[in-house]
Structures are given as structure tokens and as C-alpha cells.
Amino acid sequence: MSATLADSRAAVDAARGALETEPVAGVHGSVTPSWSRRHYLLVAGVGLLIGLRRAEFPLPDTDVLWSSRFGLDLLATGHLDRVDLFSWTAAGKPWIANSWAWNVALGGAYGAAGVLGVWLIAVGLSIAFALMLGRASAAGGARPVPTAMVIAGIGFVVLLAAPRATAVSNLMLLALPPLLPALLFGSRRTVARNGAMIIGLEIAWMNLHASAILAPLVVLVAAASLVVGRELRGIDLRRAVIRLVATVALMGFGLLITPYGLALPLHASAVRTASVGLINEWQPAGFGDAGAIFGVVAIVVALPLAWYAWRGRRYDTAGILLLLAAATGTAVRFVPMVAVMAMPELAIMLSALNVRAHMFRRILAAGCAVIALVTVLGLNKLGQLTDAQASPTLVRMIPTGCRLVNDYGVGGEVMLARSDVRVSLDGRNDMYGRELVIAAAKWLDGGPAARHVLDAAGVDCVLANSSYPLVRQLDDDPGWKILGRDSARTLLVRKGSPS
Secondary structure, three states: OHHHHHHHHHHHHHHHOOOOOOEEEOOOOOEEEOOOHHHHHHHHHHHHHHHHHHOOOOOOOOHHHHHHHHHHHHHHHOOOOOEOOOEOOOOOOEOOOOOHHHHHHHHHHHHHHHHHHHHHHHHHHHHHHHHHHHHHHHHHOOOHHHHHHHHHHHHOOOOOOOOOHHHHHHHHHHHOHHHHHHHHHOOHHHHHHHHHHHHHHHHHHHHHOHHHHHHHHHHHHHHHHHHHHOOOOOOOHHHHHHHHHHHHHHHHHHOOOOOOOOHHHHHHHHHHHHHOOOOHHHOOOOOOOHHHHHHHHHHHHHHHHHHHHHHOOOHHHHHHHHHHHHHHHHOHHHHHHHHHHHHHHHHHHHHOOOOOHHHHHHHHHHHHHHHHHHHHHOHHHOOOOOOOOOOHHHHHHOOOOOEEEEOOOOHHHHHHHOOOOEEOOOOOHHHHOHHHHHHHHHHOOOOHHHHHHHHHHOOOEEEEEOOOHHHHHHHOOOOEEEEEEOOOEEEEEEOOOOO
16 A cells, blocks of 8 residues: 555656655665756756856956966967066066966957857856766765755855866866776776776866876875775775776876976976965965965865765765865865865755755745846846956057056956066966065065166056055156056056057
8 A cells, every 4th residue: 555655656746847756776875866867957057057147257366367368379379388478577487387278278268259258168167067066966865956956055155167277177076086986896897997087087187277186196085985985895905906006106197198298297386385375275274364264164064074975985075075174274275176075965965854855946946046136137247357357448558568567466367468568477476486476566565676676677567456556656756647547457657658
């Protein structure tokens, strides 16, 4: 009788098109709902909403702009520039683009549709993230609607739609763990297939962003967690260890398969040295400011979720969460990676709550309706650059061939829109080095020393935030004139220079 009632109820649910289905055995030993195509369309739709909403906001950083310039030049010339061609302060200095392949993608998108094209790539990334998060959540036992709720609620905060190479790195991070169980414990055929896929992903990741140097460590920690977590009886431990060591060794060689060879992985230490203390995302977790506190929050969330994943026999996820929590302690730039790995666990946890399915559906529908409404109201801002981040109108007004002193934020837009103008500083702090970055920033503080540098270097243009002392001093100087102002910056040129 009970079986008949259960069958009848299942038939009614199917007829109504219910989003939730009966669970089946999952790949991690947990109970996994059966996800169908419409469930993945659901999470993809949430990813689309997040991407469109994010595209109405300013770029997360102006590195996207100078990266697009490098991509445009590479596509136009077929040549990868290895020295600086865009500044007068570091002209001819060796330059390693640690995301050269992603720069090409940005350059192609910008060449096709401007900043909007760059954001359209980001929207595609957001959809891809949603689909991969859905897959990871389903494998752990999460239901579709709670998963979509987590993606909608957290996806915007962790910048899933940011058109940055680091966002691609987060996507690669999600792609590796599902390949590990068959690599360690499967047949020879699956070992060869999954091993090749892991090496291929790692090579692609390294060319898209140099953070791929973490990939061998991620695989090592995740695979070791799988080996330790599983019962050793019935497992050929020696064979699993040999496969793991061989894979990690091959991944080490894969790090060298870039146009730069060994120079690119070695450059990572230079990036960190030039960034710590200057770039917010490289600061350690702590209580100094909002970014550092956010790092602490990420660690506090990651630790219990790692324990929850371990208890659920998702050993690889637990290991990666612990690794990323430790990395976040040294630099808050790893917070998005923590969030990406934590989201499937949160979806699994939410799915386990004793809440009726229709309540989850109503909450999700209300949340998506709000996101959609706000997105529609702001579509006129889609893909636009603001004065605060790029001062596009003033950049167009810079005299041809000008030698410019500029603030850190606007350098990327000058490089992208005015490649004939030489900047004093931009987001490539690893190329400039700490001393030059600090010195160029101090020029904007004004004073006799700064004026001497400008005169000696033949600087004939200044584009910087209007609040800087140098801008105010040149405003009162009879030898300089204001060429334009916007809500954020002032453009000044030396009298007698072409305008």
C-alpha cells in the first residue's frame, strides 16, 4: 500500500513539473538528487542574471583595460611584446604578461564591441560558473533549487562575473576535483583519460593566468585527502600513490608550456614582492580594514565547511578548503576561491534542512525577480566606464604624444584608448617594482621634488584625481593650464605644448 502511494505521488509530482526529484546514490557516497536538463537551465538562468547585474557596475579593477590593450596588439601583430612599450618611466624594461592568453580573449572582445564586449565575456563566465557549481553541488547531494539560491545569494558577492583572469582561475579550480577519484582508483583507461584532462586543464590555466602554479598543490592535497579519507581495505594504496606522484610531476612540467617557459612560474615571486603592502588583495587576513576582515570571515566559514565536507565523505573538497583557508591567511586574494569551493557545501547543507520544496522555490523566485528588476532598471549603464575608474572623456582629450603623469587607476584606460600617450604608472606593478610605484605615487603629492622630476623628465601632461596636491599646485601655476575636468579628475597640460 505504501509503495502504491509513493508511486502515485511521484507521478503527480512529475506531472506538475516539480523541480525536486527523488535521490539516487551520489559519486561521493552521499545521496544525490537526479538533476535533469531543466535544473541546469535553472542555475544557468541564475548565472545569466548575476552576470547582467554585475555588468552594470564599474570594472572590478582597471587591469582589465591594459590587459585588453595587450590582447589587441597581439592579435594585430602576432607578436608577444616582452618589454614595456607604454610607459616613459619603465620603457624597455622586461615585461612578463602573467595572463597573456586571457589578454587575447579580452582584446578580441574589446575589438568587437568595446567595454560591452569585455562584459559579455564576463556574463558567459558567470553562466559557466553556475553550471559547474550546479554539477559540484549535485555530486554532493544538493537539490537544484537550494543550489540556485546559494548561487544567487553569493555569486554576486564573490564576483563570478568579473572579467578577470583570476575569475577564470576559479573556474579551473572547480574543474579539477571531479577528475581525481577515477585517476587514483579507476582502471588504466580512466587513468590515462583523466590524467590527460588534468594536464590539459593545468596547461590551459597556466597560459590564462599564472595562479596555475597552485594547481599541482591543489591536486596533491585533494588527492591525498581522498586516499586518507577512504577505507584502505580494498584500495591499492601503492598504485594510487604512484599515479598521484606521476600526475603532479607531469603537472610541474606543464607549468613550463607557455611562451615564457620557466620565466613565468619564477615570475610569481616578483608579483608578490611588488604587491604586498601596495595592493589590497595581497594583504593578509586580519582586522586592519574591510578586505582583511573579509579574509577572516572566509577562514571562519571555510573551516567548519571543511569539517562538514569530511563528514559527508567529500574528502577532496575538505582538503582544498583547508588549503585555501591557509592561503587566505597570507593574502585575501584567495577569498573568491574559498567562496567558490564553499558554495556547493552550503547548497548541500541547505538541501538537508527540513524545509518544504515549495518554500525554497518561492524564495528563489522572489530573489530572482528582484535581481531581474534591478538589472532592467540599470541596463542603460551596461558596459560603461565611469569617471571614477577611467575618466574616458578626459583620456580622449589628452594631446597626441603626451608624456603623462597619472594616478594609478587611470593608467589602464590611457593605455587602451590612447596608445600614443606614455603613462607614468598603471596596474603592472610587478613590472615597475615597488620603488618606482611608490615614487610615482609620491609625485602626485606635489612639492619641489615632484616638480623637479616633471621638469627634468619633460612631462607635459598630468591626469589625476582632482584632490591631489600636485593638481592644485599646477592649477595655480602660470606655466600650466587646465584642459578639462570631470567628476573625478583634472587634465592639465604645460603651456606651449601641442593641444
